[in-house]
Amino acid sequence: xxxxxxxxxxxxxxxxxxxxxxxxxxxxxxxxxxxxxxxxxxxxxxxxxxxxxxxxxxxxxxxxxxxxxxxxxxxxxxxxxxxxxxxxxxxxxxxxxxxxxxxxxxxxxxxxxxxxxxxxxxxxxxxxxxxxxxxxxxxxxxxxxxxxxxxxxxxxxxxxxxxxxxxxxxxxxxxxxxxxxxxxxxxxxxxxxxxxxxxxxxxxxxxxxxxxxxxxxxxxxxxxxxxxxxxxxxxxxxxxxxxxxxxxxxxxxxxxxxxxxxxxxxxxxxxxxxxxxxxxxxxxxxxxxxxxxxxxxxxxxxxxxxxxxxxxxxxxxxxxxxxxxxxxxxxxxxxxxxxxxxxxxxxxxxxxxxxxxxxxxxxxxxxxxxxxxxxxxxxxxxxxxxxxxxxxxxxxxxxxxxxxxxxxxxxxxxxxxxxxxxxxxxxxxxxxxxxxxxxxx
Numbered sequence: 475x476x477x478x479x480x481x482x483x484x485x486x487x488x489x490x491x492x493x494x495x496x497x498x499x500x501x502x503x504x505x506x507x508x509x510x511x512x513x514x515x516x517x518x519x520x521x522x523x524x525x526x527x528x529x530x531x532x533x534x535x536x537x538x539x540x541x542x543x544x545x546x547x548x549x550x551x552x553x554x555x556x557x558x559x560x561x562x563x564x565x566x567x568x569x570x571x572x573x574x575x576x577x578x579x580x581x582x583x584x585x586x587x588x589x590x591x592x593x594x595x596x597x598x599x600x601x602x603x604x605x606x607x608x609x610x611x612x613x614x615x616x617x618x619x620x621x622x623x624x625x626x627x628x629x630x631x632x633x634x635x636x637x638x639x640x641x642x643x644x645x646x647x648x649x650x651x652x653x654x655x656x657x658x659x660x661x662x663x664x665x666x667x668x669x670x671x672x673x674x675x676x677x678x679x680x681x682x683x684x685x686x687x688x689x690x691x692x693x694x695x696x697x698x699x700x701x702x703x704x705x706x707x708x709x710x711x712x713x714x715x716x717x718x719x720x721x722x723x724x725x726x727x728x729x730x731x732x733x734x735x736x737x738x739x740x741x742x743x744x745x746x747x748x749x750x751x752x753x754x755x756x757x758x759x760x761x762x763x764x765x766x767x768x769x770x771x772x773x774x775x776x777x778x779x780x781x782x783x784x785x786x787x788x789x790x791x792x793x794x795x796x797x798x799x800x801x802x803x804x805x806x807x808x809x810x811x812x813x814x815x816x817x818x819x820x821x822x823x824x825x826x827x828x829x830x831x832x833x834x835x836x837x838x839x840x841x842x843x844x845x846x847x848x849x850x851x852x853x854x855x856x857x858x859x860x861x862x863x864x865x866x867x868x869x870x871x872x873x874x875x876x877x878x879x880x881x882x883x884x885x886x887x888x889x890x891x892x893x894x895x896x897x898x899x900x901x902x903x904x905x906x907x908x909x910x911x912x913x914x915x
Contacts, residue, residue: 515752518802519647521810525868527818528648537645537652539798544818547847549655549797551816553633555914556657556682556794563678565631565659570611572635576601581771582610587705587740591638604637608658609765609790613772616662621776626786627663627671633797634658649757649802656796661789662774668787672723675762675791679747682760682794685914686804688749691759693729695721696737696744706740712766717743720764739790741767752806759803763790811890814870814907815914821848821907822864826857826876834875837885837900844904846911861888871907 522528527545530536541549557567573595579585584592584606593604605611612630621628634656644650663671683691698706698713706713720743724731731745738744747760765788768774775783794800804812814820821841825834831852841848849869851860857874864872872888878896879885887903888894 515806516809517647517752518649518805521805522647522802525805525810525818527805535652536642537640537650539648539651545801547818548801548812548816552794552797552800553655553657555685557631557633559678559681560629560631560657560659560793563629563674565629568612568615568630568632570608570615570632570634571605572637573602573604574611576603578610578614579603582607582768583707583740583771584610587707591640593637593639605634606636606638608632608634608636608656609660609768609788610772612660613768613774613788616774617772623664623776623778623784626776627661627667629659629661631657631659646751646753646755647802648798649751651796651798654796654798657792657794659791659793661791662769662786663789664776664784665787668719668789669723671789672720672762672764673727675789675793676727676729676745678793679760679762679791683747686794686800688759688807690807691747691749693724693731694737694746694748694758695724695731695733696739696746697733697735698738698743699736702736705736706738707767709767713743716764716766720745739763739765741765742790749803751803757799757803759795759800761790761792761795764788765790810868812868813915815911817868817870818847819849819867819869820846820911821871821873822851822867822869823848823873823875824851824857824860824864826874826879828854830875830877830880833880837873837875840900840904844908846904846907865890 516524522545525544526542527548528539528541530538531540534540561567576585576594579588579592584603588606592606595602595604612632615630616628635653636656636658637653640650640652645652661671661675683689697717700706700710700713724745737746742764744761744763746758748756749759750756769785769788774786774788776786778784804816823834823838823841825831834850834852838848838850851864853860857876861872861874868890870890872890874886874888874894876886882897883900884897885900885903886894886896887898
């Protein structure tokens with residue numbers, strides 16, 4: 475980049491650049507110090523603050539993150555990705571309330587087994603609860619019609635805003651919150667469809683892992699503890715049957731997993747996909763759960779071939795998990811160097827000098843017209859300084875527009891982590907970038 479500048483700067487411009495460089499030296503030194511500290515792995519909280527993605531506020535309360543436009547962009551892209559993929563796989567999306575009367579949770583068993591983690595709202599004559607889970611609402615949608623065996627499996631999905639009264643000591647960045655968004659889903663199927671649907675759920679999760687490059691996760695077969703009567707529904711036969719059924723499928727798939735007692739949901743065993751944050755703390759990112767209890771509690775049924783009512787099986791699953799938690803995990807895994815499709819700003823267009831501003835704005839509009847997230851840096855500062863700022867923001871592509879670019883109608887491109895390339899045709903670059911984003915590389 476320095477050689478490129480020397481070719482097109484006049485002596486007067488060089489002197490002006492030296493003055494500007496001196497004026498900004500203290501700022502650049504601060505930026506360099508930040509870059510040097512990046513060798514130490516940062517938490518999602520540190521990265522969120524540094525990259526202007528999210529933050530807590532004492533007036534709002536702990537465990538309730540404020541996402542900036544940049545942070546909200548990452549969350550939105552994760553949501554779009556998983557919604558599009560689930561629709562391709564036959565899921566139907568619902569939209570359900572964030573609260574309900576506590577009567578609903580008496581039926582589901584949440585008041586018996588999950589009350590301490592719930593938020594309650596009392597009115598003059600009724601008590602409501604903010605929902606900790608979506609399943610009861612989707613069961614009511616299922617029950618709204620008579621269902622035939624030909625209707626199954628039914629796959630319901632929703633990006634659900636959920637609320638859980640986490641202890642203050644458990645709250646951590648955006649990976650453990652009191653309000654969060656979950657890619658919730660429930661498959662209601664016949665017993666003869668259960669194995670195929672369970673495998674299909676794992677296939678979706680593996681697709682998510684591959685797309686997000688989550689190659690450092692592992693599987694945990696989470697079982698109940700028969701001694702813990704308060705935490706779990708007391709039906710030993712159902713527990714043993716459902717756990718044996720899940721283990722059979724996992725072994726047939728040659729899935730490597732660890733077993734953990736007292737980690738199941740209160741209504742059934744789980745396959746949890748686990749990861750570790752930079753702090754070393756382990757957490758569940760994705761999950762598949764078998765439910766033998768709630769179909770009974772909600773009296774879910776379908777009409778079989780003989781016209782008789784039968785009880786379906788329910789698979790609870792989260793294909794990308796909590797969006798905020800996944801966002802935090804990806805930030806830590808990449809240390810903020812997100813792939814282009816997830817980056818809040820995908821392209822930064824920099825004017826070399828003030829006389830290049832008009833062309834810089836023209837190029838910026840071309841990116842915008844093609845649906846890319848782009849910013850223009852037109853301030854009166856040196857190219858080195860502006861490039862360094864963009865690098866610290868971890869922007870995938872930096873475009874420089876100078877006299878040479880204006881004359882040849884090309885752009886100078888600096889891809890994150892690579893040397894700059896010159897003489898690139900804007901149309902060709904945009905075409906390749908659209909493909910990169912579409913394919914989520």
